[in-house]
Amino acid sequence: MADMYVKELDMINPFVIASSPATQGAKNVIKTSAVRPGAIVLRNFGHGMGGGSYISPNSKAMFSGQQAIHSHAVGTQVKDPINSLEEYCEEVKKIKSAMDKDIKLWVSVGHYSDIVKGGDWEKYWVRQAKELTLAGADALELHFNTPGVAVAKDRSFNYYQLVSRCTEMIKKATHLPVMVKLAVEACDPLTAIKVAQAAGADAVGPTARWKGFYIDLNWKETQPRPGSGYGGTQANPIVCYAVAEARSKGIDIPMFAGGGVFSYDQAARILMAGSQCVQIGALACAGGVGATRKMMEDLEKWMDKAGYESAAQLTGDALKLFNMSSEVAAERTKRIGTAYRERAVDTQKCVGCSRCVDVCWHEGIELKGGKATKTDKCIGCGYCFQVCPTGALEVETGKILASVFDEMEG
Ligand SMILES: Cc1cc2nc3c(=O)[nH]c(=O)nc-3n(C[C@H](O)[C@H](O)[C@H](O)COP(=O)(O)O)c2cc1C
Ligand code: SF4
Numbered sequence: 001m002a003d004m005y006v007k008e009l010d011m012i013n014p015f016v017i018a019s020s021p022a023t024q025g026a027k028n029v030i031k032t033s034a035v036r037p038g039a040i041v042l043r044n045f046g047h048g049m050g051g052g053s054y055i056s057p058n059s060k061a062m063f064s065g066q067q068a069i070h071s072h073a074v075g076t077q078v079k080d081p082i083n084s085l086e087e088y089c090e091e092v093k094k095i096k097s098a099m100d101k102d103i104k105l106w107v108s109v110g111h112y113s114d115i116v117k118g119g120d121w122e123k124y125w126v127r128q129a130k131e132l133t134l135a136g137a138d139a140l141e142l143h144f145n146t147p148g149v150a151v152a153k154d155r156s157f158n159y160y161q162l163v164s165r166c167t168e169m170i171k172k173a174t175h176l177p178v179m180v181k182l183a184v185e186a187c188d189p190l191t192a193i194k195v196a197q198a199a200g201a202d203a204v205g206p207t208a209r210w211k212g213f214y215i216d217l218n219w220k221e222t223q224p225r226p227g228s229g230y231g232g233t234q235a236n237p238i239v240c241y242a243v244a245e246a247r248s249k250g251i252d253i254p255m256f257a258g259g260g261v262f263s264y265d266q267a268a269r270i271l272m273a274g275s276q277c278v279q280i281g282a283l284a285c286a287g288g289v290g291a292t293r294k295m296m297e298d299l300e301k302w303m304d305k306a307g308y309e310s311a312a313q314l315t316g317d318a319l320k321l322f323n324m325s326s327e328v329a330a331e332r333t334k335r336i337g338t339a340y341r342e343r344a345v346d347t348q349k350c351v352g353c354s355r356c357v358d359v360c361w362h363e364g365i366e367l368k369g370g371k372a373t374k375t376d377k378c379i380g381c382g383y384c385f386q387v388c389p390t391g392a393l394e395v396e397t398g399k400i401l402a403s404v405f406d407e408m409e410g
């Protein structure tokens, strides 16, 4: 089995069970620890709600990695059982004495609603950081990712100032690592990462969850509340871009990126983009221990099959693709274009459906006697290959594209 240890953050594996109902209070953290992730983030206290969940089209689609959305605005909203910092520290102590010692406990400090409420929230956050450090947390996490932060910023600082000022402030209040969870909406994620690093963050977690308004066509029957933390599989490529862009600019701070991980392949992508760790949010709370553990096991099985010996080897492995040189890009275009152009229709397989003709904008293919046939006007754009239902038009695109890397970058 692959070695899943994360050296940069001394974690047994790259999975961070992110702040959510699955990590609200000691009872839920301890229940979730059966997953055996590298770290669990104890959810912020004092903002009241947590619980209900809305998944579309359904959880089966979400857990299998198909296009799906997740919003946490429907279903009974559970009251926060923790009302004071003292109680929150007690929860930390309970967790530390009951949870396996090799699982890290990150504790979320502060909540944007404190800023919205106004008052002396900065002093309050510093007090939290100090007391949570004494209570035995392994790291502190700052929560700058949710759409709410975008609301809060209007009340005091702009987003980057908020990230910078709070990171510096919490760093001074603790000797523990400070993990800064960042938004990828309402800001430029690269700037946010740079600002957090400059302010002393020990790791950053660009996280894709947005304000969203998902409209089911039977709109009265469903109820995603606009403005709630909206996520889903579509978050995954966006967060991968934020990570890969930062890595490509030479930013080397450890990352725990998150967003849209419901199956092993989405976790693999976040690591391949260059993040050392990967957050699990909606999957942990809407899928629970079983679904989360399965996703982790599936990743390890896939790594074995694909020949990855460690999580470290997987981390950043796709950056060559992100930073592809113009020579490699041109060669790939040339080879695949040539393959499309030269590939004739397999008349045995052609059923004359004419879909290829419908999508050809160059008169490159026509129907003759109920069968498609290429003309000398074909430029090799590839549209027709995407729509042919029978395999009459087919090229092994993956192999052709990969061969260029093997030959030119090998
Ligand atoms: C129901 C729910 C409640 C959440 N509450 C919090 C929270 O209180 N604080 C926080 O930092 N993040 C919160 N998050 C965000 C998660 O910690 C995590 O960053 C995010 O869900 C990752 O994206 P994913 O759900 O697509 O995996 C919540 C997420 C969900 C699904
Ligand atoms: S590859 Fe493009 S140009 Fe050639 S036949 Fe197909 S759609 Fe037309």
Ligand code: SF4
Pocket: 345, 349, 350, 351, 352, 353, 354, 355, 356, 357, 371, 372, 387, 388, 389, 390, 391, 392, 393
């Ligand atoms: S799409 Fe495929 S099956 Fe249909 S006409 Fe074209 S080549 Fe034949």
